[in-house]
Amino acid sequence: MKDIFMMNLTVGTKEQALTAMCSMLINTGYVTADFMEEILKREQGFPTGLPVQPYGVAVPHVDSKHVIESQVVFAALKKPVVFQQMGNNQQNIDVSFIFMLAFRDPTEHLQHLQKLFLCLQDTAFMQKLNQIKNKSHLLQLINNIET
Template sequence: MVWEKLKPELIIPGLEAESSDDIFEALGGELVKQGYCKESYVQALKDREAEFPTGINTGERGVAIPHTDVSHVLKKGIAIATLKQPVSFMEMGTDDEYVKAQVVFMLAVDEKGHLELLQAILGILQDQDILKKLAQAKDAEEVIEIIKEKENM
């Protein structure tokens, strides 16, 4: 279950960001500060995003799931930001389509189990009602509760 892996200190509701780099600095910076990732993590996110975009068009509200190579990760973690205003991310698998992301799940993953984790997150994020609730969440505990309810349906 994704919700069991979430930590309130890695969730930023209502993040003000103008670009994906702003999100990488804020959310990735938190993963570094909390001891989940090495100092190199934020730049590695930016570099990987340029080559392998992580925006996902889920319909009304876009999402992004940035992550990078395991060599920048100290321990597994998931950081989440909901954005005050949507931010453009290049759509996964394209080089000319953009997604207006409003919810970002940033992953610090190791070799084991990251595909299962991605699938579980995608299962949550494909639900437009859940995305709407996440985008409107006031605090970290509410974000966790919304995901817990979805996973326990």
Template sequence: MKILDLVKKDLVVTKLEVESRGDLFKVLYEKLYSAGFVKESFLDGIENREAKFPTGLQLSKYGAAIPHTDPEHVIEPAVVVATLSQPVIFKSMENPTNDVKVNIVFMLAIKEPHMQLEMLKQMSRILQNDSLLEQMLQANEGDEIIEIIKTA
């Protein structure tokens, strides 16, 4: 399965304005929940897992995060993509004592454990490409983000 199979136009948010990581999680959870992709428990699952296993990644020019949780909170697999108008602080995946100013988020709702690894591999191609990230951050709507992901 490809990441494009899981990214739907309705699950892409551009230039999102939120005050905190918690607010970000609520907005993205609501998108997934209202569309029937996740259970009510998903939000707590995301917050709890992020507290134990941070997902912030400091890239060469930008900060990204890939929050996800256990499959029991997922009904149907999906990926929410959000670009942020102002960075939100996440803890670093590599060193949880470090903060990462995150500009772009890929929230995974994955039902099969093996699919998570595959999604992470596919996302790494995007995250390692500053040009693609720049285009994503400048995009104004979901269709643009999906087209950019197609080129990865």
């Protein structure tokens, strides 16, 4: 799996961010053509914004049937965009970082989601996340979290 990394993504809305990220996955052949539609639809009904401190994070994902090859896309936004909070559609979250998950195997998806949630609960991780400069730095940061 070759994680896709986007620094300083400049967008005005969550839809623009999700569209840019989905487009990368579709254009590189990692997901089916309907992946974007499914991500946008899922985000409306089951939002993925997480109010972690000090930066909001979103973790959009869909069913594995839309995935051709497992992939994670990370985007650091130049300016935060508004997502709704996971589990509470009425609460807005200013999101600075997005981890879009696309996994073929549901077990693999769950394992990565659990590890990511563990990382996001670590205050030091969140502070370091804001300082990353490249993909290898991000992967090193994630791999250093104990599971």
